[in-house]
Amino acid sequence: MPVYSEKVMDHFQHPRNVGEITDADGIGELGNPTCGDIMKIYIKVKDNKIEDVKFKTFGCGAAVATSSMVTELVKGKTLEEAEKISNAAVAEALDGLPPVKMHCSNLAADALHLAIEDYKSVKAGKGHIAKVDTCDHEHEGIDELEHA
Amino acid sequence: MKTINFDHFAATKMRDEVKAAMEPFFTEEYGNAQSIHNLGDAPREALDKARSQAALLFNCASNEVIFTSSGSESNNLAIKGVAFARMAQGKHIIVSSIEHFSVLNAVKSLTKLGFEFTALSVDKDGFVNPDDVKKAMRKDTILVSVTHASNEIGTIQNIKAISEEVHSFGNGAYMHTDANTSCGFIETDVKELGVDMLSAAPHRFYGPKGVGLFYLKKGIRIMPLIDGGVQEFGRRAGTENVAAIAGAGTACELAKNELNKRREHLLPIQKHVIDTVLSSIDEVYLNGSRSNRLPNNVNFVVKYIEGESMLMWLNNSGIMVASGSACTSKILKSSHVLTAIGVDAALAQGSLLISLGEDNTMEDAKYFTEQLPSIVQKLREMSPLYEEAKSSK
Known part of the structure; x- marks a missing residue:
């Protein structure tokens, strides 16, 4: 049985909405290169709706597919609807992810929420929000070796 | 495509010669190599043959070859087998920081039983400096294990020089090398390398999965990890996987020749x-x-x-x-x-x-x-x- 579902493979091989929006209204970036995933989501907002959305992702197959899927799910949605989309819902829309990928590589909805937060912060005159580092654990050293 | x-x-694809060597032992010569009656004859002969084929590849005696279930088991047997047999002499083990997990996790497990280990750093190309081994040696060091060649970056260590440092320290410490990646592609002559133990994995060189090789120099003390009958000179109990062992022997012979x-x-x-x-x-x-x-x-x-x-x-x-x-x-x-x-x-x-x-x-x-x-x-x-x-x- 393949590691990834057909939908994951489809989004990995044909990612939707890759790129950047140069005059984006909101940008959400999170991840950590040491963990292996960084997602950056750009949104364009009009009349409280996500008019356009694009992403750039450094990461594994699951990271690319979840990024692609979340952009597809929220395009044209209101900000309130977009805020309700969870990482779990993105994984479900992809017919699931391997258990090991559920944590690190399934952060696309969080990145989207950051983009919305960034949009709101700028709109309220508070400026852009910072990137979020999702790495909360040690990576190096022999003492860290664990049984796979 | x-x-x-x-x-x-x-994974490597098994060679036809390997498969052919294995085939008789599934349904025709299915006997137990330990049987005194005639059903045991062909399996016993197959084990003897495979042992000599491996011995030729390692340049050792036949009775210095032990068959295990995998390269990982061979590494565990070296590390834990020596640790358990020699804990009265000391509880310190030296490894490199680029060992396979079957070495690193084995020494890490041993720390729960009071053993200590030193993981030697390597240079930018992945080499262990033999001088660092010398410096890390302690009176209570019982074993040094350094991979022959890295399973990730392919760097071939100067095992001969490292072995010399270990043995010249004079406290009776043993030297093991994990040749699970190198065996079948470069020379694994145990006398040239100067090692007391060596692990090899036939599935890496066109042999079958489910079998590992372990060279144990005569006189080196280990405690078995699997106790039971007299198989493998009492060092590794359990009915022998005759087909896989026959395949492993053929893979060794092919490696030696090719x-x-x-x-x-x-x-x-x-x-x-x-x-x-x-x-x-x-x-x-x-x-x-x-x-x-x-x-x-x-x-x-x-x-x-x-x-x-x-x-x-x-x-x-x-x-x-x-x-x-x-x-x-x-x-x-x-x-x-x-x-x-x-x-x-x-x-x-x-x-x-x-x-x-x-x-x-x-x-x-x-x-x-x-x-x-x-x-x-x-x-x-x-x-x-x-x-x-x-x-x-």
């Missing part, structure tokens, strides 16, 4: 992959020693992109490779070997590990080097790290 196996460290031929076949393919990738793609780096390297290993890091994505796109083109990125590791940690040779953690995510074998051709290498640049470009265009790097230039 053609399938190109560039991941021979995961070592030069294999090297001559692999070196130009390896050279083409390394030279072409380094010259055709920017910001790609070769890991491991260029000169003192297994002929079947190539390890790159490609900046700004992640290894699993590369692996999946190459798979899509029919090319099977491996990666040491955190995402491919299943424990979500990037390669400890790349960390040990000083590769930055972010860069290590772009790890690409190629292991060649006898079914690979120069055409395969050319196809790979044609496919890779566009895959790298595609992933870089999608990468926020590449975007940042470009805009800061």
